[in-house]
Amino acid sequence: MHAIIIGAGIGGLTAALTLLRTGWKVQVFEQASELREVGAGIQISPNATRLLHRLGLAEPLRRVAVRPVALEMRRWENGAVLSRQLLADVCEATFGAPYYHVYRPDLLAVLAAALPSGIVTLGQRCVGIEQDEQGVEVAFENGTTARAEVVIGADGIHSFVREALFGPESPHFSGSIAYRGLVPAERLAHLQLERNSSAWLGPERHFVHYYVGAGRFVNFVGVVPAQDWRVESWSAQGEVADALAEFADWHPQLRAIISAVDFTNRWGLYDRDPLQRWSVGRVALLGDAAHAMLPFMAQGAVQSIEDAFVLARCLHAAAPASQPEALTRYEMIRKPRATQVQAQARQNGTTFHLVDGEAQRQRDAHLAASVGTNPLLASAWLYGHDVEAEVDQV
Numbered sequence: 001m002h003a004i005i006i007g008a009g010i011g012g013l014t015a016a017l018t019l020l021r022t023g024w025k026v027q028v029f030e031q032a033s034e035l036r037e038v039g040a041g042i043q044i045s046p047n048a049t050r051l052l053h054r055l056g057l058a059e060p061l062r063r064v065a066v067r068p069v070a071l072e073m074r075r076w077e078n079g080a081v082l083s084r085q086l087l088a089d090v091c092e093a094t095f096g097a098p099y100y101h102v103y104r105p106d107l108l109a110v111l112a113a114a115l116p117s118g119i120v121t122l123g124q125r126c127v128g129i130e131q132d133e134q135g136v137e138v139a140f141e142n143g144t145t146a147r148a149e150v151v152i153g154a155d156g157i158h159s160f161v162r163e164a165l166f167g168p169e170s171p172h173f174s175g176s177i178a179y180r181g182l183v184p185a186e187r188l189a190h191l192q193l194e195r196n197s198s199a200w201l202g203p204e205r206h207f208v209h210y211y212v213g214a215g216r217f218v219n220f221v222g223v224v225p226a227q228d229w230r231v232e233s234w235s236a237q238g239e240v241a242d243a244l245a246e247f248a249d250w251h252p253q254l255r256a257i258i259s260a261v262d263f264t265n266r267w268g269l270y271d272r273d274p275l276q277r278w279s280v281g282r283v284a285l286l287g288d289a290a291h292a293m294l295p296f297m298a299q300g301a302v303q304s305i306e307d308a309f310v311l312a313r314c315l316h317a318a319a320p321a322s323q324p325e326a327l328t329r330y331e332m333i334r335k336p337r338a339t340q341v342q343a344q345a346r347q348n349g350t351t352f353h354l355v356d357g358e359a360q361r362q363r364d365a366h367l368a369a370s371v372g373t374n375p376l377l378a379s380a381w382l383y384g385h386d387v388e389a390e391v392d393q394v
């Protein structure tokens with residue numbers, strides 16, 4: 001059995017690992033000339049770390065990750081703690097797996113290092129897909145082709161494979177952009193930042209910071225409103241002064257973090273409405289290609305890891321003739337959950353950005369009410385879920 005994966009992001013590389021584990025031959029084709037992740041940090045919740053551990057990655061992950069003490073929500077102007085949910089040992093006791101903060105290139109390197117050499121081919125941009133009853137032929141920009149029984153489009157929010165299957169459709173602009181930055185931790189030593197995931201909520205904006213790179217850097221994401229995003233590229237260099245101006249009246253600690261960065265990137269924040277289908281015949285989508293979502297649940301990459309495990313479980317026992325049905329089963333299992341997370345991420349955009357007033361006070365009262373309980377239990381549907389166990393039940 002031979003699968004081709006288009007795209008060597010977090011989703012594509014994880015799918016390569018899960019398929020190899022089930023005995024498939026795998027080739028990954030990536031358009032970029034090197035494996036790289038744009039952006040800085042990423043949060044990986046226990047619903048994905050427990051899966052990555054099953055790939056034998058517990059130790060390499062632990063070495064590069066930060067295990068945050070708590071997830072806290074704070075008020076924008078005075079830093080008042082609105083809610084604090086313990087992670088670290090509490091998370092592991094509750095869900096049996098850690099919550100991690102990781103520097104994206106480190107995560108990609110851990111995944112790539114676990115693959116045998118020769119699996120990933122760089123500089124191969126997929127520009128054509130054609131399938132018949134037995135298999136799928138993929139064409140690349142440089143004129144080469146490759147053939148396999150199954151093709152997985154893990155090629156991100158702009159997915160060529162999605163467009164080839166279902167036609168063109170523009171992604172949905174959220175009305176927000178994100179300033180992202182990475183500050184060497186020693187520059188912020190005077191702030192004595194705890195090893196938390198800190199989300200500051202304010203009118204039309206929010207700001208998140210946490211340590212990555214085994215504590216070497218503080219990663220930040222500042223989400224602000226924007227009328228439109230007309231820059232050609234998905235991301236662009238942003239001025240530190242502009243980021244500071246966006247958070248002009250906010251708490252000095254947060255402004256100190258922004259001021260300490262050498263440069264920021266600006267990202268237009270987009271998602272897509274849920275697709276009707278994720279697969280056609282022998283071709284299926286995975287990760288952002290299937291369910292691009294806003295980052296307000298910190299789940300995009302996590303969901304792509306869940307996809308990869310379900311995909312491999314569904315294909316594992318499928319005879320060649322029943323591989324299309326196996327892909328339909330993968331889609332049926334994954335779509336409801338990924339769609340729920342997509343919707344919740346959109347909803348968080350509204351909740352996080354409430355202007356000061358009655359609705360904001362209600363939100364903050366709700367957050368305060370969770371203090372003293374184990375609020376992680378409210379996230380059990382997300383963090384406690386084991387997708388491999390789900391496949392066995394369906």
Ligand SMILES: Cc1cc2nc3c(=O)[nH]c(=O)nc-3n(C[C@H](O)[C@H](O)[C@H](O)COP(=O)(O)OP(=O)(O)OC[C@H]3O[C@@H](n4cnc5c(N)ncnc54)[C@H](O)[C@@H]3O)c2cc1C
Binds near residue numbers: 008030295
């Ligand atoms: C500000 C921000 C913060 C975020 N924070 C989190 C977080 O904390 N936790 C989390 O889980 N998620 C987070 N996300 C979401 C996460 O980054 C994405 O969901 C995740 O990277 C998607 O992975 P993917 O492998 O599906 O796609 P991508 O990472 O987009 O990878 C797709 C790959 O396919 C390649 N490719 C594209 N087209 C072709 C082609 N035609 N031929 C060959 N190769 C091609 C691309 O070069 C790329 O390498 C965040 C996103 C943003 C914007």
